[in-house]
Amino acid sequence: MMRELFWNASIEEMAQGYTYEEEKESYVCLVCHSQFAKGEIFTIGNRQFEAEKAAEKHTAAEHGSMLPHLLEMDKKFTGLSDLQKELLYFLGEGKNDKEIVNEMGAGSTSTIRNHRFKFREKEKQAKVFLAAMYLIHARKDEENDFVDFHQGATMVDERYQVTSKEKEKVLAAYFEEERLKSFPSKEKRKIIVLQHLLNHFTPGKIYSEKEVNAVLQGVYDDFATLRRYFIEYGFMERSRDCEEYWIKSS
Structure with missing residues (x-):
C-alpha cells in the first residue's frame, strides 16, 4: 500500500519525494503516488526522461520541496509543535534570525538562535534513536514486530499495537479468499480488518457513496457497517453532503 511505501522509504527518499517499488519495478511519487515504470521513457515539459529522472522532475515540478509536505503531517508523526514547524519552514527558506523574527512578528534573534541549537540537539538524538532502532530491527523479533497503522487513524492507542503475527x-x-466472513466485535481486530480492507481503495481517488458501497459489498454483505467504521476510525473522510469519499492521508 502507498502508506507503507512512505514509511518504508529511507530518509533520503522522503526528502527527494519519491521511492522505488521493487514489486512493480516503478519509481513512485510519495505525494501524489504517480508511477514511473523502469525501462519506459516519460515526457515532462518538452523533454524526455528515463523513469528515475522523470520521477525527480515530476516531484520538483508538481510538488516543489518536500519540506512543507513533511511539516504538514500530523504531530503524532512529526513530534513537532506548530511553532517548531513554522520555524523549520522559515529555516528551510534560508531566512536568517532577524528575517524570521520579522516574519513571525514576535520574539527575538536570541530566541531564534536558541531554537536553532535545540533543533541541532534534536537531530543528534534522532540519529542515535534511528541507529538503536536499526539494531533492534536487525534482530527480526517477530513477537514485537509492530505493523504500521494508517496515517489518518484517530485516537491512536494500545488498540493499534499490532504485531505481524497478530495481524x-x-x-x-x-x-476466506479475500471475503470477510464476519466483522469482529473486539476493537483491535476491527482495526486490523479495516486496515486490510483499505487495500481495496486507491489513495488520492475520489469515490461516490455508490462506488464505496460497491467495493465493500464485494467483500462483505453489511457494507454500511464497514463504511461507517471507515469514517469513525479515521480511515476515510467524506464531504458534508456525503457524496464524495476518499482515503484520509493524515
Missing part, C-alpha cells in the same frame, strides 16, 4: 492470525480467522 496474520486475525486475517486468517476472518477472511
Whole structure:
C-alpha cells in the first residue's frame, strides 16, 4: 500500500519525494503516488526522461520541496509543535534570525538562535534513536514486530499495537479468499480488518457513496457497517453532503 511505501522509504527518499517499488519495478511519487515504470521513457515539459529522472522532475515540478509536505503531517508523526514547524519552514527558506523574527512578528534573534541549537540537539538524538532502532530491527523479533497503522487513524492507542503475527492470525480467522466472513466485535481486530480492507481503495481517488458501497459489498454483505467504521476510525473522510469519499492521508 502507498502508506507503507512512505514509511518504508529511507530518509533520503522522503526528502527527494519519491521511492522505488521493487514489486512493480516503478519509481513512485510519495505525494501524489504517480508511477514511473523502469525501462519506459516519460515526457515532462518538452523533454524526455528515463523513469528515475522523470520521477525527480515530476516531484520538483508538481510538488516543489518536500519540506512543507513533511511539516504538514500530523504531530503524532512529526513530534513537532506548530511553532517548531513554522520555524523549520522559515529555516528551510534560508531566512536568517532577524528575517524570521520579522516574519513571525514576535520574539527575538536570541530566541531564534536558541531554537536553532535545540533543533541541532534534536537531530543528534534522532540519529542515535534511528541507529538503536536499526539494531533492534536487525534482530527480526517477530513477537514485537509492530505493523504500521494508517496515517489518518484517530485516537491512536494500545488498540493499534499490532504485531505481524497478530495481524496474520486475525486475517486468517476472518477472511476466506479475500471475503470477510464476519466483522469482529473486539476493537483491535476491527482495526486490523479495516486496515486490510483499505487495500481495496486507491489513495488520492475520489469515490461516490455508490462506488464505496460497491467495493465493500464485494467483500462483505453489511457494507454500511464497514463504511461507517471507515469514517469513525479515521480511515476515510467524506464531504458534508456525503457524496464524495476518499482515503484520509493524515
